[in-house]
Amino acid sequence: MQALSLHMSKTAMGASQKDFESAMNQVKLLKKDPGNEVKLKLYALYKQTTEGPCNTPRPGVFDLINKAKWDAWNALGNLPKETARQNYVDLVSDLSSSDSSSQVKPEADRKQPGYETLVVTSEDSITKIMMNRPAKKNALTIQMYREIMLALEAASKDDSTIIVLTGNGDYYSSGNDLMNFMNIPPGEMEKEAKNGAILLRDFVGCFIDFPKPLVAVINGPAIGISVTILGLFDLVYASDRATFHTPFTHLGQSPEGCSSYTFPKIMGQAKAAEMLMFGKKLTAREACAQGLVTEVFPDSTFQKEVWTRLKAYSKLPRNTLHISKQSIRNLEKEKLHAVNAEENSVLQERWLSDECINAVMSFLSRKAKL
Numbered sequence: 001m002q003a004l005s006l007h008m009s010k011t012a013m014g015a016s017q018k019d020f021e022s023a024m025n026q027v028k029l030l031k032k033d034p035g036n037e038v039k040l041k042l043y044a045l046y047k048q049t050t051e052g053p054c055n056t057p058r059p060g061v062f063d064l065i066n067k068a069k070w071d072a073w074n075a076l077g078n079l080p081k082e083t084a085r086q087n088y089v090d091l092v093s094d095l096s097s098s099d100s101s102s103q104v105k106p107e108a109d110r111k112q113p114g115y116e117t118l119v120v121t122s123e124d125s126i127t128k129i130m131m132n133r134p135a136k137k138n139a140l141t142i143q144m145y146r147e148i149m150l151a152l153e154a155a156s157k158d159d160s161t162i163i164v165l166t167g168n169g170d171y172y173s174s175g176n177d178l179m180n181f182m183n184i185p186p187g188e189m190e191k192e193a194k195n196g197a198i199l200l201r202d203f204v205g206c207f208i209d210f211p212k213p214l215v216a217v218i219n220g221p222a223i224g225i226s227v228t229i230l231g232l233f234d235l236v237y238a239s240d241r242a243t244f245h246t247p248f249t250h251l252g253q254s255p256e257g258c259s260s261y262t263f264p265k266i267m268g269q270a271k272a273a274e275m276l277m278f279g280k281k282l283t284a285r286e287a288c289a290q291g292l293v294t295e296v297f298p299d300s301t302f303q304k305e306v307w308t309r310l311k312a313y314s315k316l317p318r319n320t321l322h323i324s325k326q327s328i329r330n331l332e333k334e335k336l337h338a339v340n341a342e343e344n345s346v347l348q349e350r351w352l353s354d355e356c357i358n359a360v361m362s363f364l365s366r367k368a369k370l
């Protein structure tokens with residue numbers, strides 16, 4: 001309502017007709033929508049300046065827009081035309097200066113500090129969490145799991161409407177960094193496996209409990225845990241260059257990220273088994289046909305199309321969107337936490353198995369060109 005309060009003239013001399021016309025042009029150039037109340041005020045002052053006090057019958061009760069305009073004009077009573085013109089010019093001048101001070105900041109300024117493995121930015125009511133180890137295909141280190149949890153926690157409390165997880169470079173993510181299995185001192189393996197299971201439980205738990213719409217923007221291939229947690233997202237947009245691969249059996253490991261529950265629900269038992277047990281790699285189009293991906297876009301226009309879509313979604317009524325997300329998730333939360341706990345206890349055992357140790361050694365020896 002503050003913006004609707006009558007504006008005092010700031011200039012000693014009254015605004016001229018030329019000032020008024022120039023203010024009318026300036027309004028068209030505003031980058032930020034001033035909101036309905038201010039627009040009504042501008043309309044009323046314009047009418048008062050050009051026609052004087054309100055002189056038309058009040059529109060009918062169902063003609064909501066014209067009624068609101070009429071009310072705003074009528075509220076100016078017998079305000080003299082010159083004063084209305086001055087108030088119009090002053091109001092536009094205020095709007096123009098706040099418009100230029102709220103210009104979009106360069107990306108470097110929007111970047112949230114404190115993350116080493118992520119780039120976190122907020123713009124247009126969207127918080128974007130970008131995994132940022134492109135040289136290692138965004139493989140998830142222990143630090144990265146922790147930073148993603150911190151970024152999600154912060155995003156759940158910020159004023160964003162939608163949260164996006166994406167990757168920098170040619171991969172979305174190659175999943176767990178297999179170096180997480182290295183440098184474990186002899187005799188410490190059991191303790192490390194237990195700590196790993198706790199970390200994983202907390203990591204997946206953050207996605208289960210996340211209260212706002214979560215969108216995965218899959219810019220390239222995705223492997224392992226970066227695929228399994230997709231069943232906990234609300235939207236999954238993929239470039240047609242993306243692939244989806246869960247080679248758990250080859251790695252002597254078992255499904256996590258609640259995929260043992262979400263994948264059969266999403267794609268049916270047989271297709272889930274092909275992925276989670278036999279390690280079948282899906283193209284983006286196959287993943288879309290099976291319901292894991294919401295929509296596939298050509299790689300050449302992927303970023304442009306997805307961000308245009310997300311910016312439009314981010315303008316939806318925020319609280320309603322969050323409440324809808326929570327209503328849908330609340331039906332499943334208890335079950336998902338139980339699945340998460342069970343998967344992690346199985347995986348904790350798997351990490352100690354010969355099959356898993358041999359698979360990790362095989363990756364490392366290929367890497368070392370042995």
Ligand SMILES: CCCCCCCCCCC/C=C/C(=O)SCCNC(=O)CCNC(=O)[C@H](O)C(C)(C)COP(=O)(O)OP(=O)(O)OC[C@H]1O[C@@H](n2cnc3c(N)ncnc32)[C@H](O)[C@@H]1OP(=O)(O)O
Pocket residue numbers: 135136137139140174175176177178179180181184189192193196197199200223224225226247248251253256351363367
């Ligand atoms: C006691 C246990 C404690 C564990 C605690 C863990 C907690 C949570 C665990 C959750 C369980 C998750 C399971 C999974 O995600 S399983 C999936 C694991 N990922 C893989 O198996 C992928 C392995 N990588 C590859 O197959 C290839 O690198 C890839 C196909 C991704 C790309 O091949 P390409 O030839 O194009 O490129 P490079 O191989 O040269 O890769 C570039 C460099 O990046 C390194 N890299 C890539 N991915 C990984 C990875 N997942 N782990 C470690 N390093 C990775 C690769 O080695 C190259 O590095 P260099 O340039 O230094 O050689």
